Amino acid sequence: MTVEQTTTRADRAAPAAARQHTLRERNLQLVARAIFDAPVPLSRADVAGATGLTRATVSTLVDALVAARLVAELPPVAAQRAGRPGVPLAPAGRSVVGLGLEVNVDYLGVRVMDLTGAVVAQSVLEGSFHDSDPSEVLGRLGAIARDVVSGVVADGMVVAGAHLALPGLVDARTGRLEVAPNLGWSSLDPVPLLGLDALGRDPLGTDRPDPGGRPQVTVEVANEAKLAALAELAGDVPPSFLYVSGDVGIGAAIVVDRRLFLGERGWTGEIGHVVVDPAGPRCSCGAYGCLEQYAGKEAVLRAAGLAMDASVAALLDALRLDAVGTDAGADADGPRAAIRRAGRALGSALADFVNLVGVDTVVLGGLFTDLLPWLRDDVVAVLSERVLAAPFAELDVRGAGAGDHAALSGGAREVLREVLAHPAAWV
Amino acid sequence: MTVEQTTTRADRAAPAAARQHTLRERNLQLVARAIFDAPVPLSRADVAGATGLTRATVSTLVDALVAARLVAELPPVAAQRAGRPGVPLAPAGRSVVGLGLEVNVDYLGVRVMDLTGAVVAQSVLEGSFHDSDPSEVLGRLGAIARDVVSGVVADGMVVAGAHLALPGLVDARTGRLEVAPNLGWSSLDPVPLLGLDALGRDPLGTDRPDPGGRPQVTVEVANEAKLAALAELAGDVPPSFLYVSGDVGIGAAIVVDRRLFLGERGWTGEIGHVVVDPAGPRCSCGAYGCLEQYAGKEAVLRAAGLAMDASVAALLDALRLDAVGTDAGADADGPRAAIRRAGRALGSALADFVNLVGVDTVVLGGLFTDLLPWLRDDVVAVLSERVLAAPFAELDVRGAGAGDHAALSGGAREVLREVLAHPAAWV
Numbered sequence: 001m002t003v004e005q006t007t008t009r010a011d012r013a014a015p016a017a018a019r020q021h022t023l024r025e026r027n028l029q030l031v032a033r034a035i036f037d038a039p040v041p042l043s044r045a046d047v048a049g050a051t052g053l054t055r056a057t058v059s060t061l062v063d064a065l066v067a068a069r070l071v072a073e074l075p076p077v078a079a080q081r082a083g084r085p086g087v088p089l090a091p092a093g094r095s096v097v098g099l100g101l102e103v104n105v106d107y108l109g110v111r112v113m114d115l116t117g118a119v120v121a122q123s124v125l126e127g128s129f130h131d132s133d134p135s136e137v138l139g140r141l142g143a144i145a146r147d148v149v150s151g152v153v154a155d156g157m158v159v160a161g162a163h164l165a166l167p168g169l170v171d172a173r174t175g176r177l178e179v180a181p182n183l184g185w186s187s188l189d190p191v192p193l194l195g196l197d198a199l200g201r202d203p204l205g206t207d208r209p210d211p212g213g214r215p216q217v218t219v220e221v222a223n224e225a226k227l228a229a230l231a232e233l234a235g236d237v238p239p240s241f242l243y244v245s246g247d248v249g250i251g252a253a254i255v256v257d258r259r260l261f262l263g264e265r266g267w268t269g270e271i272g273h274v275v276v277d278p279a280g281p282r283c284s285c286g287a288y289g290c291l292e293q294y295a296g297k298e299a300v301l302r303a304a305g306l307a308m309d310a311s312v313a314a315l316l317d318a319l320r321l322d323a324v325g326t327d328a329g330a331d332a333d334g335p336r337a338a339i340r341r342a343g344r345a346l347g348s349a350l351a352d353f354v355n356l357v358g359v360d361t362v363v364l365g366g367l368f369t370d371l372l373p374w375l376r377d378d379v380v381a382v383l384s385e386r387v388l389a390a391p392f393a394e395l396d397v398r399g400a401g402a403g404d405h406a407a408l409s410g411g412a413r414e415v416l417r418e419v420l421a422h423p424a425a426w427v
Numbered sequence: 428m429t430v431e432q433t434t435t436r437a438d439r440a441a442p443a444a445a446r447q448h449t450l451r452e453r454n455l456q457l458v459a460r461a462i463f464d465a466p467v468p469l470s471r472a473d474v475a476g477a478t479g480l481t482r483a484t485v486s487t488l489v490d491a492l493v494a495a496r497l498v499a500e501l502p503p504v505a506a507q508r509a510g511r512p513g514v515p516l517a518p519a520g521r522s523v524v525g526l527g528l529e530v531n532v533d534y535l536g537v538r539v540m541d542l543t544g545a546v547v548a549q550s551v552l553e554g555s556f557h558d559s560d561p562s563e564v565l566g567r568l569g570a571i572a573r574d575v576v577s578g579v580v581a582d583g584m585v586v587a588g589a590h591l592a593l594p595g596l597v598d599a600r601t602g603r604l605e606v607a608p609n610l611g612w613s614s615l616d617p618v619p620l621l622g623l624d625a626l627g628r629d630p631l632g633t634d635r636p637d638p639g640g641r642p643q644v645t646v647e648v649a650n651e652a653k654l655a656a657l658a659e660l661a662g663d664v665p666p667s668f669l670y671v672s673g674d675v676g677i678g679a680a681i682v683v684d685r686r687l688f689l690g691e692r693g694w695t696g697e698i699g700h701v702v703v704d705p706a707g708p709r710c711s712c713g714a715y716g717c718l719e720q721y722a723g724k725e726a727v728l729r730a731a732g733l734a735m736d737a738s739v740a741a742l743l744d745a746l747r748l749d750a751v752g753t754d755a756g757a758d759a760d761g762p763r764a765a766i767r768r769a770g771r772a773l774g775s776a777l778a779d780f781v782n783l784v785g786v787d788t789v790v791l792g793g794l795f796t797d798l799l800p801w802l803r804d805d806v807v808a809v810l811s812e813r814v815l816a817a818p819f820a821e822l823d824v825r826g827a828g829a830g831d832h833a834a835l836s837g838g839a840r841e842v843l844r845e846v847l848a849h850p851a852a853w854v
Contacts (some may be wrong), residue, residue, distance in 0.1 A: 263785025355697035358690025
């Protein structure tokens with residue numbers, strides 16, 4: 001509804017039903033949010049207190065959310081005062097679930113999360129998908145997803161939707177992948193290649209008519225770093241932060257007030273190609289001296305004298321064993337010198353990011369989470385030198401908290417956030 | 428109101444008045460927006476058609492907007508069909524006005540704009556405010572503003588508020604100036620220093636009691652580039668763009684869907700301190716190789732062999748007379764070589780800006796508007812090389828359209844935008 005109605009007599013008759021419908025939707029949102037955001041389970045009376053709605057209204061709406069399996073009633077606890085014991089309300093586990101899917105350079109993954117934030121199923125396949133065939137790889141991911149989904153559906157769960165994470169430029173308006181340099185993919189519409197049409201129908205087979213606009217089960221596509229950033233929201237982060245994910249490529253996301261800032265088409269945070277030194281090495285993108293040439297996984301391994309397919313654990317071992325120590329200068333060889341160059345380059349690109357976007361907290365994910373103890377001092381030193389607001393802002397550089405394959409969690413969470421933003425579609 | 432109300436019987440009695448009040452406010456907004464956004468004057472019937480409201484409702488609301496002097500009734504035009512002629516409605520001129528104030532390195536300015544977008548009064552004082560005394564300068568600006576305001580008030584206009592533009596880091600939450608390096612100012616609250624308390628009362632002296640929450644006349648403070656960017660919205664720009672203002676310092680703003688993106692505290696767009704070359708000259712900020720050292724006004728004049736206080740016109744003359752021509756290499760001397768180095772540096776910093784923020788249109792303001800014919804090729808060449816999405820996006824580099832002292836217009840416009848966003852406070 002974009003046109004609001006007055007309450008003059010002439011206008012009143014027609015829109016009354018619509019107005020009531022809208023109010024019910026908003027109140028359902030309010031009640032759902034109160035229950036999902038509460039640190040401890042609330043009773044119906046607590047929800048009334050938290051929302052300002054009457055107890056009668058809250059009871060009706062809670063009953064609807066329980067019937068829709070979005071909210072669960074826990075066993076009653078004795079009230080501290082006389083009267084009926086309160087029934088604690090909590091997010092429903094193993095009922096409505098979200099699906100995270102991902103293709104990355106070295107794995108394919110599927111993760112299913114429920115409304116309590118628990119991972120109820122997942123499957124991750126390690127591999128090398130450098131310069132791979134998109135139909136073959138996405139078809140394989142789709143097959144894994146079908147297996148995982150049929151398991152959770154057999155257990156009585158309903159899949160509300162899916163988000164597919166890809167390490168490249170995804171058009172946020174259309175879901176089209178323009179280019180994923182490290183996969184060697186370009187110009188394709190990934191969703192049909194998953195072969196997941198079956199997910200487009202109600203996986204429970206309860207195909208009821210849908211007057212209320214129950215959302216279809218659809219697959220949305222997003223950049224990997226964007227979804228990984230959203231996974232951080234489950235933990236203890238400030239409402240606004242920059243998220244930078246290090247791997248072979250380096251991606252980033254801008255989160256402001258707990259929502260992604262997406263610019264025009266979602267092509268934000270391409271920090272891997274920020275200029276560190278115009279006299280630097282040529283990048284896979286064609287330009288010179290991009291951050292990826294200093295702090296990307298392959299650049300660090302090469303500079304550290306390790307094999308291109310060495311693991312992060314091997315890099316960490318090499319760092320511990322490097323005799324040069326922390327005094328390694330910029331021209332020294334070996335793992336510690338390599339990591340210090342990476343740290344200074346990362347600090348320089350992050351300073352540009354903070355100066356341009358005006359957000360003071362930087363969360364380092366992917367490879368950088370493990371490397372943080374080795375990177376932090378150089379990153380912080382360069383940030384303090386270069387961020388104009390550094391004297392007035394509390395620059396906060398921290399490791400990511402969402403664990404491995406964070407984009408899978410972020411994708412699944414985003415599906416469930418959409419469910420809770422429009423609970424009326426589920427009741 | 429953060430808590431929504433249901434329409435159950437128990438809730439209904441108390442909030443009915445509040446609900447009706449809110450609806451009236453929203454409908455006033457709708458009607459005002461229809462009249463102000465229309466390319467040609469609308470009749471009441473046109474407004475009803477455009478908003479979906481009844482004619483009776485529209486008439487009542489239009490009458491209120493006319494009485495509040497936000498909307499003017501133009502002379503009736505004969506209807507094409509039989510019946511009473513329609514009365515065209517338009518933004519009211521010379522009634523409610525906004526005040527733009529600015530301190531910049533080489534001028535102080537005051538500009539008054541009315542709801543039609545016309546400048547109804549202004550005063551600009553050229554000078555040099557490098558390393559100046561903030562109390563003295565802001566006091567002088569305040570005195571100019573009082574003169575200008577008493578003139579417009581004597582002509583029957585009402586000043587709705589003011590925005591003060593400063594070339595530095597302004598905390599968008601508090602209006603405090605943290606630092607303005609080129610003024611030599613730091614850590615101060617500029618508004619009291621203006622001595623404009625008299626503007627805090629109704630300048631018409633009609634001090635009526637104010638149950639409806641009529642906005643107080645207040646002075647808000649913002650970064651100069653942010654307000655200059657908003658001035659572009661009066662012209663033909665896409666809804667999202669990056670605005671970069673070149674002067675001694677180089678500031679920028681991010682506009683998405685016709686609103687400023689302000690990050691956490693408004694400290695966005697500090698492109699003047701983005702890394703162009705870590706081996707470059709030391710900047711006033713303490714870091715090395717910042718964009719300002721290549722494309723700031725003083726850097727360009729110095730590299731062109733001109734005096735530090737040379738005008739832009741003198742620089743343009745020198746460019747036309749430079750015999751080296753457009754083949755000037757990076758190591759050549761003279762104006763053309765200087766401008767080419769500036770163009771490539773600006774392209775590099777803009778590429779970082781576009782890669783990080785994901786907005787494809789760049790509007791070049793201040794000094795860069797006049798220099799655009801000399802800068803454009805190098806800026807576009809570097810952007811095409813370095814912007815990852817360049818093959819899929821239409822990069823658009825254009826000059827600003829808002830004219831001189833654009834931040835004054837942007838500040839005045841922003842006051843009036845706020846009036847139209849809450850017209851109920853004026854009726």
